[in-house]
Amino acid sequence: MRVLLVEDDVRVSAALAGALRRTGYAVNCATTAEEALAAPAADLVLLDLGLPDRDGLEVCRRLRERSRHLPIIAVTARGEEHDRVAGLRTGADDYVVKPFSMAELQARIEAVLRRVVHAARPTSDVLEVGPLRLDVTARHVTLDGREISLTRTEFEVLLTLASRPGVAVTREELLLAVWQTTFGGGRTLEVHIAALRAKLGNPDLVRTVRRVGYRLHAR
Structure with missing residues (x-):
């Protein structure tokens, strides 16, 4: 999960970036509005609103114009209701108003990401990705017309991938969608991916995207 941390206080930025990296996030830091808007x-x-070259609200507005679905959390000392x-x-x-604990910030991050993952879920009752067909209501899966028997968790993993065929879905997004947390308990996700590949009978359908997550190959 790639996090853009926009914070002009170098000491605060270093401490927060370190904590985020220990949690497993890849962090890119920006200290100004210009750097934030030019970042990958x-x-x-995570956006501080008190930036030296431009108000953070303007950065938030610009980022939101670029993407309707990009999760943005304001992390600032401005605690008044109007702010x-x-x-x-x-x-x-x-x-999130400073000061805050890392536990609170992590909970806020997970809550925001859960909403994003939920919004990406299909509205249709049936998903078809190449020869793969998922009946979401009946929780029924076929591949080339052959029925695939999956556990509830395996179905949820496959559904999350099938909702975005051909797109790399991060490990954190999968954990949030299926287990409602970014803490996967060791190799829980990897074990379920291996079981899913074995049942599909074609390991190439669910591809590993190195250092990111997994992608359902839409052939």
Whole structure:
């Protein structure tokens, strides 16, 4: 999970980036609005509003214009009600006031990402990806017309991948969609991916994207 951390206080940025990296996130830091807007694509933005070259609300607005679905959490010392309202109305998905604990921030991150993952779920009752067919309501899977018997968890993993065929789905997104947390208990996800590949009978269908997650090959 790629996090863009926008924070002008170098000491705060270093401490927070270190904590995020220990949790498993890949962190890119920016200290100004200009750096934030020029930064590579991220899966989540933690945005301080008190930036030296431009108000953080303007950065939030610009980022939201670029992507409707990019998770943005304002992380700021501005704690007044009107500040919170302005941040949320500008496009932030959540608003965390300094000081805060890492446990609180992690919970906020997971809550925001769960909403994003849920929004990406299919609205159709049936998904077809190449020869793979998922009946979401009946929780029934066939591959080339052959019925595939999956456990509830295996079905949820496959459904999450099939919702975005051909797209790399991060490990964190899969954990949130299936287990409602980014902490997967060791190699829980990997074990279920291996079982899913074995049942599909074609390991190439679910491909590993190195250092990212997995992708359902839409052939």
